[in-house]
Amino acid sequence: MPFNTPTSPHQLAPTSITRVMMMVMLALIPGITAYVWFFGWGVVVNICIALVTALTCEALILKLRQRPVLPFLSDGSAALTAILIALTLPPLSPWWITVIGVAFAIIIAKQLYGGLGYNPFNPAMVGYVMLLISFPREMTSWIPPTALADSSLDFLETAMFILFHTLPDGVTFDALTEATPLDSLKTHLALGNTVDEVRAQLGLDEQSSRVLSVIPIFGAIGGKGWEWLGGGFLLGGLWLIYKKVISWHIPVAMIGSLLAISSLFYLIDPAHYATPMFHLFSGAVMLGAFFIATDPVTAAASNRGKIIYGCGIGIFTYVIRTWGGYPDAVAFAVLLLNMCAPLIDHYFKSSVFGHKK
Amino acid sequence: MSSGNAPEKLWDFHGGIHPEQNKLQSTMESSAQARLPAKLFLPLHQHIGAAAEPIVAIGDLVLKGQKIANADGYVSAPVHAPTSGKVIDIAEYPIPHPSGLSALSIVIETDGRDEWVEYKPEQDYTETNPSHLRNIIRESGVVGLGGAGFPSYIKLNPGSEKKIKTLILNGVECEPYITCDDMLMREDPQSIIAGIHIMRHALQAEECVIAIEDNKPQAYESICKAAAGIAGLRIALVPTRYPQGGEKQLVQVITGKEVPSNGLAINIGVVCHNVSTAAAIYRAIHLGQPLISRMVTITGEAVKRPRNLEVLFGTPIEELLQQCDVEPDQIERLVMGGPMMGFALHDTSLPVIKTTNCIIAATRKELGLDRPVMPCIRCGACADVCPVKLLPQQLYWHSRAKELDKAQEYDLFDCIECGCCSYVCPSNIPLVQFYRFAKGAIWTQEQEHKKSDQARERHEFRLLRIEREKQEREAKRAKKKVPRAKAAAPKAPPVDGARMGEKMRDEAMSQRDSAVDARKAEIQAAVARVQAKKNSAAPKTTDAAAKADTPAEATTPKSTSDKKDDSSAASDNNEQVQ
Numbered sequence: 001m002p003f004n005t006p007t008s009p010h011q012l013a014p015t016s017i018t019r020v021m022m023m024v025m026l027a028l029i030p031g032i033t034a035y036v037w038f039f040g041w042g043v044v045v046n047i048c049i050a051l052v053t054a055l056t057c058e059a060l061i062l063k064l065r066q067r068p069v070l071p072f073l074s075d076g077s078a079a080l081t082a083i084l085i086a087l088t089l090p091p092l093s094p095w096w097i098t099v100i101g102v103a104f105a106i107i108i109a110k111q112l113y114g115g116l117g118y119n120p121f122n123p124a125m126v127g128y129v130m131l132l133i134s135f136p137r138e139m140t141s142w143i144p145p146t147a148l149a150d151s152s153l154d155f156l157e158t159a160m161f162i163l164f165h166t167l168p169d170g171v172t173f174d175a176l177t178e179a180t181p182l183d184s185l186k187t188h189l190a191l192g193n194t195v196d197e198v199r200a201q202l203g204l205d206e207q208s209s210r211v212l213s214v215i216p217i218f219g220a221i222g223g224k225g226w227e228w229l230g231g232g233f234l235l236g237g238l239w240l241i242y243k244k245v246i247s248w249h250i251p252v253a254m255i256g257s258l259l260a261i262s263s264l265f266y267l268i269d270p271a272h273y274a275t276p277m278f279h280l281f282s283g284a285v286m287l288g289a290f291f292i293a294t295d296p297v298t299a300a301a302s303n304r305g306k307i308i309y310g311c312g313i314g315i316f317t318y319v320i321r322t323w324g325g326y327p328d329a330v331a332f333a334v335l336l337l338n339m340c341a342p343l344i345d346h347y348f349k350s351s352v353f354g355h356k357k
Numbered sequence: 358m359s360s361g362n363a364p365e366k367l368w369d370f371h372g373g374i375h376p377e378q379n380k381l382q383s384t385m386e387s388s389a390q391a392r393l394p395a396k397l398f399l400p401l402h403q404h405i406g407a408a409a410e411p412i413v414a415i416g417d418l419v420l421k422g423q424k425i426a427n428a429d430g431y432v433s434a435p436v437h438a439p440t441s442g443k444v445i446d447i448a449e450y451p452i453p454h455p456s457g458l459s460a461l462s463i464v465i466e467t468d469g470r471d472e473w474v475e476y477k478p479e480q481d482y483t484e485t486n487p488s489h490l491r492n493i494i495r496e497s498g499v500v501g502l503g504g505a506g507f508p509s510y511i512k513l514n515p516g517s518e519k520k521i522k523t524l525i526l527n528g529v530e531c532e533p534y535i536t537c538d539d540m541l542m543r544e545d546p547q548s549i550i551a552g553i554h555i556m557r558h559a560l561q562a563e564e565c566v567i568a569i570e571d572n573k574p575q576a577y578e579s580i581c582k583a584a585a586g587i588a589g590l591r592i593a594l595v596p597t598r599y600p601q602g603g604e605k606q607l608v609q610v611i612t613g614k615e616v617p618s619n620g621l622a623i624n625i626g627v628v629c630h631n632v633s634t635a636a637a638i639y640r641a642i643h644l645g646q647p648l649i650s651r652m653v654t655i656t657g658e659a660v661k662r663p664r665n666l667e668v669l670f671g672t673p674i675e676e677l678l679q680q681c682d683v684e685p686d687q688i689e690r691l692v693m694g695g696p697m698m699g700f701a702l703h704d705t706s707l708p709v710i711k712t713t714n715c716i717i718a719a720t721r722k723e724l725g726l727d728r729p730v731m732p733c734i735r736c737g738a739c740a741d742v743c744p745v746k747l748l749p750q751q752l753y754w755h756s757r758a759k760e761l762d763k764a765q766e767y768d769l770f771d772c773i774e775c776g777c778c779s780y781v782c783p784s785n786i787p788l789v790q791f792y793r794f795a796k797g798a799i800w801t802q803e804q805e806h807k808k809s810d811q812a813r814e815r816h817e818f819r820l821l822r823i824e825r826e827k828q829e830r831e832a833k834r835a836k837k838k839v840p841r842a843k844a845a846a847p848k849a850p851p852v853d854g855a856r857m858g859e860k861m862r863d864e865a866m867s868q869r870d871s872a873v874d875a876r877k878a879e880i881q882a883a884v885a886r887v888q889a890k891k892n893s894a895a896p897k898t899t900d901a902a903a904k905a906d907t908p909a910e911a912t913t914p915k916s917t918s919d920k921k922d923d924s925s926a927a928s929d930n931n932e933q934v935q
Contacts, residue, residue, distance in 0.1 A: 002703045003691050005457060007790045009776030010717070010724060011376055011533060011696035015738075015783045017731050071729045117732030117784075247737070296736040301750055345751075352768045353371070353605065353745040354618035 017116075021076030023245045024291065027236035028083060031287065034232035035087070038145040038225030041155040042091025045162050046098050047083055053102040054082035061111040077116050081105055084124035087287060088331070089131070090142045092176060095163050097138050101127040121338045122298045125331040132331070144178035145225035152176075181223030182283045183327040185274060194271040221277040230286040237290025249303050251289040253310025254317075255280060261318045279318065288313070288330035298338045305341075305348040312337040365591060368613040370606045372742040373598040374777045376533050376697070378572060383536045383656040388544060388665040391653075392680055393467055396445070397671030399425070399436055400452040400462045403710040404506040406432030411463055417444045420474035422647050425463055428495065434508045434711075435498045438465055439649040439669035441472040453674075453693050453707040455700040462708075465671065476645035487513075487559040490642065497641035498648045498711075503527060503538075503602070503631035504694055506712040509638065512628055513559040522626035524562035525611050526553055526635060528569040528576065529595065529602035532695025535715040537652040538632050540665040542569070542576035545636060546583035552635030553590070555642050560628055565590045566611050567632070572597040599697060600775040604629045606744050618771050653677065653709055657718035659687035668709045674716055675705035689721040697776040731784035739778035739788060745771050749778040753788055756795035761802065764795045772796075821883050825876060 035043045058078040062069045072078075085101050105127030113119040132139045153161065153168070153176075160166050167173065179187070188198040221227050240246045258279055265273040279285065284292075293299060293313050300309040313333040320329030402408035409426035419425055419438040426436040446464040451457070482490060495510040515521045526549070530538040542549065557565055567584070569577045571594050584590050595601060595610055605616045607629060614625050622629050633652065640646045649670060656663040661682035668677060674693075678685070685705070692699040693713055709716075739749035748767055755764040769792060778788045 003688065003701065005455075005701035005703050006690075007455070007701075007787065007793065008692075008694075008699055008774075009697045009779050009789065010690060010692050010699065010701065010719065011780065012725065012728070012785065013374070013376070013781050014725075015781065016728065016785070017734060017783045020734075020736070020783050068729075071731065075731060077734075115732065117734045247741070297734050299735075301735055301737050301740065302748065349748060349767075350740070350746045352618065352747055352771050354615050354620065354771065355768070 017075045020245055021080050023243060024080055024240065025083060027240045028291065030235045031229055031232035034228045038228060039091045039143060040152055041158040042162065043086060045159045046086040046089055046093065049095050049098045050082035050086040050102045051079055053099045054078040054106050057103050057106040061107055072116060075116060078106055081124045084291060085127045088128045088284060090139065092143055092161060093138055094165060097131060097135060101131040104130050117297055119297060122292060122295050122334055125292060125334045128331050129335060140179065140183065141177045142180045143176050180327060181218055181226060186327045189272060195274050221281050223282045227281040230281040233286035233290055240290060246294040247306065249306035250293050250299060250310040253307040254289045254293055254314040257311040257314030258285065258318055261315055283328035284330040288334060293334055298341060300341045300344040302345060302348050302350055305344040308344050308348060309337050309341060312340060365593065367593060367595055368610050370609045370744055371746050372744045372777060373600065374742050374780055376599055376780060379534045380536050380572065383654050383663040383665060384539060386664050388540045388652060388667060391666040391668040391672055391677055393440060393469065394672050394676045395467060397439055397465045397467060397669060398450050398462050398673065398708040399465065399671040400460050400710055401426050401436060402460055403436065403712065404434045404500040404508060406508060408461065409433060409436045411447055413444050413463065415444055415447055419444060419465060420472050422476055422649060423474040432508060432511065434500050435496060437498055437647040437649050439671055440467050441470050442467040451704065451707055453702055453710060453713065457703055478645040479642045482555055482642050483558060490555065490559050494638055494641050499634065499637045499641055500711050501631055502633035502637060502651055504712055504714050509634050512630065513556060515560050519623060520626060521560045521562040521628055523612055524556060524560055524565040525607060525627060525629045526567040526632050527602055527607055527629055528567055528632040529607060531570060531599045531602035532697050534656050534717055535654050535695050537654045537665050537714050539573045539576050541633055541636060541652050543579045546579045548636040548639045549632050550583045551643060552639035555638050556630060556635060562628065567592045568595050568607055568611055570595055570597040570601065600744055600777065603744065603773055603775060648711065651711065653713055654715040655681040656715065658720040658723040659683050659718035670710055671708045673706050673708055677716060678705060678718060683718050687720050688718045689724055690719045692717040692719060698774065728785045730786055733784055733786060736783060738781040738783065742777040742781050744775060744777065745773060747772060749788055753786065753791050756791040761795060761799050765799065769795055817883065825879065
């Protein structure tokens, strides 16, 4: 009986893209839990909407492109993109924000470039940035941590609001929303206040003559709630490194460079530059460092390249946050470095065995 | 220092993987002799280098250990009859080779008497000149038994100036499933140690290290016991990691030095031999017995009784499978060698040859087939595990796009095809297959370049010849005219006919000589011209083999010994790759 004679190796590791994506999704659980704890059920509703949209769009385009639908739907990449976008949106965003963002990410940023593995830009960040530029009002209407809010919504009320824009009697949307700590800091620094003033007045000093806000949105090191979110993502990210799903290079380089540059400016002028810890544990830094910048498709490939890539993201994040027009900048920094990834790969190759260094 | 104690510093190599070992199955029982089959099929090409030349005819009766084919050239090895019997055919038979092709083989019908030819052990090898030892080893047909099959005597030649610092005995056996070296080390450490003494004598190596992976504690114990108290012999227990048994990787682990790309271990004063080869050398020198059998691991889930067998070369694999209770319909894939670098066979009738270390009869369940190939997600897992520090991803893109020069820029030819990248790829991309394809395409391309160069050269020579003949004809015509004119002038002194004839002959001779000289000069000029053109238009050579026979050496009278060295180096290099 003649046998098939495929080439070696004849043994393969028990790994697959699906497995990698599932691990990443699992690692998001601590962060998502913190999210729900501090900001209510909105994020869960958003994730559901995003998942349905992403899988529908992916299937549709695969069909149009005459590609096998099932292997690509089950690889988990579209689902992961959906979850990541949902995590970047304000928890009470109307449903169409999520749908537009996810559809744009999957159809334009991923499938039109050739689908899995061929997209030069991180689809989740493309989707997020598109929304941020197109719908600035919706995208900046964040809510304060539930513990600080005048009123909060339960799961059903949240879903009703997101889907139908209806609120329970006596609750106004304005009463629910609040700028993010990064946003408040940026606004008030621009008004001429010092970091300490902003933090103190926003956080504690309600008797002060220059009360800026009565809601203490600043926590111990970052924004209230936000620091726990960052902690959750940090925990999941460390687990991913431990499991060797991602390498340490990009997160360490990104966090390290952000830490370094924010420390430098904080030491020079603590009155006008926020503390390094505030930068690390506010906004999307932890999520970005472990879950977004590490997207292999769009990142640099070699280890030295990854370090350059991570440093670039860290520095751009700080530069845009501090001197740019947006309060947070992880998405922009990631997209900027996505552009540089091929160049970095070209210049940072490892030295091949047996070749003189 | 004595063996076994004081762990020496070990070095590290980049990357590597930890695949499931699957070695336990075939080490549950001790090794046994394979049954004598009715017919033995002996391919004349069981090693790296030129195929052997048969020296028997159909119908000849041969004895066990009798030489039946001579080594053909420097890099080649003879073949011996593994048992007594009758030569019944010398023809093309299928051989175990990735190509699946047939090649010239000698078929012996065994007579069951297993009668030895007269053989003569070497009395005291320490009294014997190393060059004579090498000759015995060559005539015994000993080749590297680790899987590559490079003639061993060449690797026992330190060369005139090279000083061998370290002799490494490779007992790493890093590929999953294979346990033949493991069993040999457990069961017959004395032969290995005796062989090592001979190797050290031949190479005059300063120190000797036996490297064994720590997944073989019994082999380690056994070797330690046998090597106790031997000066200058060290046993290194190295942490298990594939592909540590690759020569360049092992040299790095033991000495910390990198074998240069395109170079050989001997270039940095290191020689590496397999432990089984040491045992074969012991048998060749101490017993006078040529290489006619080897230990083969028969394993895989389709094998009910996996174990190691001492197998005569030429034994059809199906005989071994029968002896180990294989369920034939369970076999999904039949692999010769390990699962990482071995190749799949299309048929069970193929014979065992000198490089057959393992036969895996794998079931469908075992292989975990039918995983869809997905696009590359650039995760970089391949680069992390590459022992040569290549960028497998970039090589893949360029190989796939047939950008062969780009693939070469990323050092495609440094790839040792160990399969680590394919193993870890979450997208199941058959990366190694792409690299083999690209290498093949480049080789073909260079062959074509070479061919077209030769054609051009031939064409230029032809033009030159036509031109020359035309000139000669004209010269002749002119000459004919001149004597006639001379004859017309009646000034010639009166000489007798014989003298006259002699003079004319002399004249003609000298003219012809000068013509020959002129022609020679012309040819040399043409050769130089072609040479210059060739050098400027030479394709980028990829390995020593290509360098060794550029037409430059074919046309200019370079020393032949140089060339010989080159070709041996080239083949040696091939072994590294395989």
